Amino acid sequence: MNVPLLDLKAQYETIRNEIDAAVKEVFESQYFILGPKVKEFEEQVAEYVGAGYAIGCASGTDALLLALMAIDIQPGDEVITSPYTFFATGGSIARLGAKIVFCDIKPDTYNMNPSLLEHLITDRTKAIIPVHLFGLMAEMDKINAIAAKKNIPVIEDAAQAIGSSSPFGKAGVAGTIGCFSFFPSKNLGAAGDGGMVTTNNENLAEKLRILRVHGSKPKYYHHVVGINSRLDALQAAILQVKLRYLDAWSEERRENALTYNRLFSDLTDADMVTTPVIPEGYGHIFNQYVIRVKNRDDLKDYLKDKGIGSEIYYPVPLHLQDCFKELGCKKGDMPESEKAADTTLALPVYPELTDEMQKYVVETIRTFYRET
Ligand SMILES: *Cc1c(COP(=O)(O)O)cnc(C)c1O
Secondary structure (H helix, E strand, O other): OOEOOOOHHHHHHHHHHHHHHHHHHHHHHOOOEOHHHHHHHHHHHHHHHOOOEEEEEOOHHHHHHHHHHHOOOOOOOEEEEOOOOOHHHHHHHHHOOOEEEEOOEOOOOOOEOHHHOHHHOOOOEEEEEOEOHHHOOOOHHHHHHHHHHOOOOEEEEOOOOOOOEEOOEEOOOOOOEEEEEOOOOOOOOOOOOOEEEEEOOHHHHHHHHHHOEOOEOOOOOEOOOOOEOOOEHHHHHHHHHHHOOHHHHHHHHHHHHHHHHHHOHHHHHOOOEEOOOOOOOOEOOOOOEEEEEOOHHHHHHHHHHOOEOOEOOOOOOHHHOHHHHHHOOOOOOOHHHHHHHHHEEEEOOOOOOOHHHHHHHHHHHHHHHHHO
């Protein structure tokens, strides 16, 4: 049996007619950058997330960059984030010349540990970026409370978390600005790159809209230097179709995750596998189903031999990346992130995954531990 990590062809099969019609409509209009389709999609995302404003842009990375630009992050400013995340979270901070300050994660949720946050705040802290990793929201109540004492804006890296919820609100409206990615492997994936910024603050929304078009308003008049980062109409048309299925897809991912958790119970009892947790009141959207395992690298190779796709998110935490070495971090500084980087493995959890496939994945892992 072959079980890929993700099967976008299987997804396309289920919505081919609608996607093809949406693409054709954009081609008939020959209106490609921003325009009515993008505006319509922005309104739909704003409503879906529960935000006052949604501003489309070219990627999740740009969403983070635009958010930091909108709150006027300058060289020398400090921005606190998690070291256990995709590179873009830290990259966007560094691109503006700001200093990344790392806050280690909690071992059970892989999200920023709020109890380590307060003592990292200095007079130069100008933003905090919690990441809702793998589709589970960070503890925004605690993070917001600490940020509010010093009036520090909180930018959610919700790239993996569209539709994710918590007792303290939905991803994208639980902080000052929310950043989403429509990279094809996210729960809501485009046919290319795409991103979105959400906020309830009208001033910030206006700034974001100006910053994404080179800082111009009106056209050809520039009071600030922005960037070129627009969502295009083809992506918006495709994403509009997919948004209608998003909740059903995320529900299927959640069911698959719970099935895995059940199937793994003997291995978790034997301490070979640690399955992901869903804290009380949180709605996890399982962009990734990530387990912690013994002999991770050997297991990954073994699964590959048996036709099963898996991935390491992420093998090198940001504080140990070469390009950030001037920050002076060393191994041991962020112990939980380093442990996660060494022991975690993402398994296939996409909505079209069948029961037989899941049983095969778990049985193969069971055999691996029996043989080793
Ligand atoms: C995907 C992702 C991004 C970047 O999104 P792109 O659309 O690929 O630029 C940022 N942060 C996290 C946590 C991500 O998973």
